Amino acid sequence: MVDPDRPSALSVRGRRLRSERELLWRLIDLNPETLAFSGAEQSADAVRVSLRRTCGITSLGPPCALSHEHDVRLLFPRFYPAMPTEAYLTDPIFHPNVDPRNGFVCLWTRTSSGDTVIEALCRLQRIIAWELVNLDAAHVVQAAAADWYVEPNLRLPLDYTPLVVPHEFYLERSYAQLKHDRPRRRLDEP
Numbered sequence: 001m002v003d004p005d006r007p008s009a010l011s012v013r014g015r016r017l018r019s020e021r022e023l024l025w026r027l028i029d030l031n032p033e034t035l036a037f038s039g040a041e042q043s044a045d046a047v048r049v050s051l052r053r054t055c056g057i058t059s060l061g062p063p064c065a066l067s068h069e070h071d072v073r074l075l076f077p078r079f080y081p082a083m084p085t086e087a088y089l090t091d092p093i094f095h096p097n098v099d100p101r102n103g104f105v106c107l108w109t110r111t112s113s114g115d116t117v118i119e120a121l122c123r124l125q126r127i128i129a130w131e132l133v134n135l136d137a138a139h140v141v142q143a144a145a146a147d148w149y150v151e152p153n154l155r156l157p158l159d160y161t162p163l164v165v166p167h168e169f170y171l172e173r174s175y176a177q178l179k180h181d182r183p184r185r186r187l188d189e190p
Contacts, residue, residue, distance in 0.1 A: 016081045017044060020117045023166075024049070027118060030164045035121070038071055046075045051121070055158035056093040056128040060148070066158070067091070070128060073103075074117060084111040085120040089128075096146040097127055097134050106139045122163055131157035 010018065024047065028035050038048035052069045059065040071090035077083040089103035097106040107123045108115070126132035133149055140146045149156075 013076075013080055017076055020076065020085075021047070024117050026166050027121065027163060030166060034161050034163060044076075045078075046073055048073050049121075051125065051128075053161035054125050054128050055160055057095070057130075057158070058091065058093055060094060067093070072121075072124065074120060081113040081115075084108050084115055085117060087120055087124050093128055094142065094145050094148075095127060095130065095133070096140045096142050096149060097132075098145075099141040104141070106134065106141060109134055109136070109139070118163075118165055122165070125160050125163060126157075129158040129160040131160075 028037065028049075034051065034053045036050045036052075038050045042048065049072050050069060051072050054070060055066055055068050056070060057064060058067045070093070073088040073090065075086040075088065077086060084107070087105040087107055089098060089105060092098050092100045092103040094100075098104070099106075105124060105127060107120055107127070123132060130149070134140070135146055135149070148154075
């Protein structure tokens with residue numbers, strides 16, 4: 001009988017999902033005031049978290065309405081990690097890269113199968129706070145927010161408490177990046 005908890009018995013996706021959950025637990029442990037599991041649905045393919053201390057615009061008003069807490073659904077698609085993590089806000093915010101109908105957040109300009117839940121949540125924070133805005137037409141899902149963003153005299157980004165990322169995460173990413181960026185030799189070179 002095969003032990004499903006043995007790494008060799010799990011698929012690449014299964015191993016990565018288990019690793020993502022471990023990373024998420026570690027991230028929550030390091031950021032108890034900013035990040036927590038939500039009481040809502042948790043499954044193998046999706047997890048819900050509450051992201052706090054991150055200011056986002058919920059409506060322009062007048063007056064302008066802000067929210068500092070966001071319920072987030074992180075979805076690991078069927079072909080994860082070849083397909084990137086998706087993020088959905090239960091209550092969509094006003095931002096060019098957030099769909100106002102379903103809360104989908106366009107997190108990625110480019111992705112890598114090495115991207116983790118840590119990158120997804122750090123990028124999400126920066127998007128909510130307007131520190132990260134992608135005005136490329138393929139990524140804009142709220143045209144009114146894009147138009148508003150180019151107005152002069154805006155005071156952006158909004159305030160947020162950046163997530164504390166585990167130190168070993170940077171070490172692993174650096175090593176993986178070095179491996180990836182290393183020039184490759186042709187087979188006929190010595």
